[in-house]
Amino acid sequence: MIEKDDGVKSTPPVSSLAKALNVLECFTSSEPELGISEISAMLGLPKSSVHNILNTFALKGYVEQDKTTRRYRLGLAFLQRAAIVREGLGLRKVALPFMHKAKELYNETVHLAIEQDGLVMYLETVQPADRSVARIAVGKRAHMHCTGVGKAILAFFPDEKVKAIIEEHGLVRYTDRTITTFEELDKELKQIRLQGFAVDNMEHELGIRCIAVPLRDEYGKVTASISVSGPAERMPLDTIHSHAEPLKMLGLDISRRLGWQGY
DSSP states (O other), rough: EEEEESSEEEEOOOOHHHHHHHHTOOOOSSSBBBBBHHHHHHHOOOHHHHHHHHHHHEEEEEEEEEETOOOEEEETTTHHHHHHHHHHHHHHHHHHHHHHHHHHOSSSSEEEEEETTTTEEEEEEOOTTTTSSSOOTTTTTEESTTSSHHHHHHOOOOOOHHHHHHHOOOOOOOOOSSSSSSSHHHHHHHHHHSSSOEEESSHHHHHHHHEEEEHHHHHOOEEEEEEEEEEEEGSSSSGHHHHHHHHHHHHHHHHHHHHOOOO
């Protein structure tokens, strides 16, 4: 075991992964394209090892090979991941003050999430000190069809993208309330578009109800959402619509801060 400066013990680094990352770090702004022989000489690795590493990265789009020169460069997958990082960091900074407003208004847990690879990833959670609802760890991912934050985003995706997400991830049942057919989900998403908010009615976790609203970027595209979550007894169904209105306004405020000029 390796002990870090803060006294926390960690496992040793994975040598094969470290070698692969070292290969990626050979590419710089001054040397954006490299051949296998060059990388092999730079790192002191066998050419066969470098070839296998580059081939693996190429399959995932992290490197590309010039068909003429046979040299490699970093691939578009890095741009896609960088966009997620930039979006997440900027969004969190803008949304956090409004999340605290929602926490004070509802006295319940507030989540911020984005879509990533057909799932929702939680970027931030704000929770009242006197509430015992489990805090969702930042970075955790969940299915979209059974969460408020997921459905609030999914409702504004093109039909083709919704179908592709369902084909890839399925409609996993978590409780007896989980939506498990595409027809039922499609009906739910249409209702969300009409009313401007989504509800997780104990579909992901029994006893927990959630209200979520979409967040739009400067182009009006929905890629994120914010939600209020709490025990079902504190969020009865007959109060959902009245509870949703203030959250919709906060969502609108966040979207405007992100540059959206819509209604």
